[in-house]
Amino acid sequence: MxxxxxxxxxxxxxxxxxxxxxxxxxxxxxxxxxxxxxxxxxxxxxxxxxxxxxxxxxxxxxxxxxxxxxxxxxxxxxxxxxxxxxxxxxxxxxxxxxxxxxxxxxxxxxxxxxxxxxxxxxxxxxxxxxxxxxxxxxxxxxxKSQIDNALFAKHSVQQDQDLFHFSSAWHYIGHGEKQTLNVRIDKTTDQQTLTWEDEHPMVALxxxxxxxxxxxxxxxxxxxxxxxxxxxxxxxxxxxxxxxxxxxxxxxxx
Ligand SMILES: C[S@@+](CC[C@H](N)C(=O)[O-])C[C@H]1O[C@@H](n2cnc3c(N)ncnc32)[C@H](O)[C@@H]1O
The missing domain is CATH 3.40.50.150 (Vaccinia Virus protein VP39)
Known part of the structure; x- marks a missing residue:
């Protein structure tokens, strides 16, 4: 991560x-x-x-x-x-x-x-x-009170030989002033997939x-x-x- x-x-x-x-x-x-x-x-x-x-x-x-x-x-x-x-x-x-x-x-x-x-x-x-x-x-x-941890946005894009899958989602633990934005990127080239997962700390209110x-x-x-x-x-x-x-x-x- x-x-x-x-x-x-x-x-x-x-x-x-x-x-x-x-x-x-x-x-x-x-x-x-x-x-x-x-x-x-x-x-x-x-x-x-x-x-x-x-x-x-x-x-x-x-x-x-x-x-x-x-x-x-x-x-x-x-x-x-x-x-x-x-x-x-x-x-x-x-x-x-x-x-x-x-x-x-x-x-x-x-x-x-x-x-x-x-x-x-x-x-x-x-x-x-x-x-x-x-x-x-x-x-x-x-x-923060309306964040649904089960929801996420995703989409895919082909660029030259690379196929990208992107997804992002809010995550809030239900109390306190911190939430995260979780982002995942999958890049597939010639059937090889590289994956990155980011967790961005954010203020919740x-x-x-x-x-x-x-x-x-x-x-x-x-x-x-x-x-x-x-x-x-x-x-x-x-x-x-x-x-x-x-x-x-x-x-x-x-
Ligand atoms: C979701 S992107 C939005 C970029 C652009 N506003 C857009 O709508 O496409 C968030 C941006 O916030 C920047 N960022 C994160 N923390 C920051 C901070 N404390 N001060 C300034 N920029 C920050 C990141 O580098 C990133 O470019």
Whole structure:
């Protein structure tokens, strides 16, 4: 069992694993919600940007984009994909920026990579400090109480002589602030199969806890996890999109 081979040694396979993800629609959702709730500015920062698929779309929407990721191999691919964007290696739980941003995004549940609640608090505070007034922090999350350990996503892709099977699943033990994302990659070439299994430590929480962490900094709007429509969260589904609008002053700074 490896820790994060997917984002280091196997980073070249990441886009194959995500081939079924509709990055266009996710990026459009962030753009649309930013048009509604944001301040009209075009400076964008993508936390845990990976190989930069959302940045590619948001550049086309007229944003000036910067990507931050902790794994340089992911950023190397992102820079090739988006030469017009800037990228920096860093931890989203402790980052500072040279200039403020109007929109900060964190897609594909990556905010859970904060790992624990203290680091998540630091991530929220870093995002708050990096935003312009009225700027938007946009991300998606999963509620720990609704994780079904029996569910997993899988798909297969043929690339040249290689057949890939990818699967991923949340795992939550039912108590505490830690969950994992378990990823398995099988690569078969000439009837020989190589297998990698990653176990990614992530922070686990429920939406009420998250709202409490965000409340000192942001006005928080929660939406159903549907990228093609804007529907308020129904208070029962376990996945949601959070749109957090920066307030003038943090209560903690008063
Ligand atoms: C599931 S991928 C998402 C990548 C991209 N946002 C996407 O939607 O395809 C998670 C990303 O989070 C990055 N990551 C993990 N922990 C991080 C941290 N503490 N700070 C910044 N990036 C981190 C990984 O390197 C990886 O690129």
């Amino acid at each position: 490896s820790y994060n081979a997917l984002y280091s040694d196997l980073s070249g396979y990441y886009d194959l694993m995500c081939a079924d993800i509709d990055y266009q629609s996710q990026s459009s959702s962030a753009h649309r919600l930013n048009q509604i709730f944001g301040n009209g500015g075009k400076q964008h920062l993508d936390l845990a940007c990976g190989t930069g698929p959302h940045i590619a779309h948001l550049l086309q929407d007229g944003f000036t984009c910067r990507g931050l990721d902790i794994n340089q191999p992911m950023l190397d691919i992102a820079k090739q994909r988006c030469p017009d964007a800037e990228f920096a290696q860093g931890n989203m739980c402790a980052f500072e920026t040279e200039h403020p941003f109007d929109l900060i995004t964190c897609f594909l549940y990556s905010i859970h990579y904060s790992g624990d609640l203290d680091n998540l608090k630091s991530c929220i505070k870093s995002a708050y400090q990096a935003l312009t007034h009225g700027g938007v922090f946009y991300f998606n999350v999963v509620a 429920n939406f009420d806890e998250l709202k409490t962490l965000l409340a000192p900094y942001f006005d928080v709007h929660v939406f159903e996890h549907n990228y093609d429509s804007i529907t308020p969260w129904d208070h029962s589904s376990g996945n949601a999109i959070f749109v957090c609008v920066k307030r003038e002053q943090n209560d903690n700074e008063r």
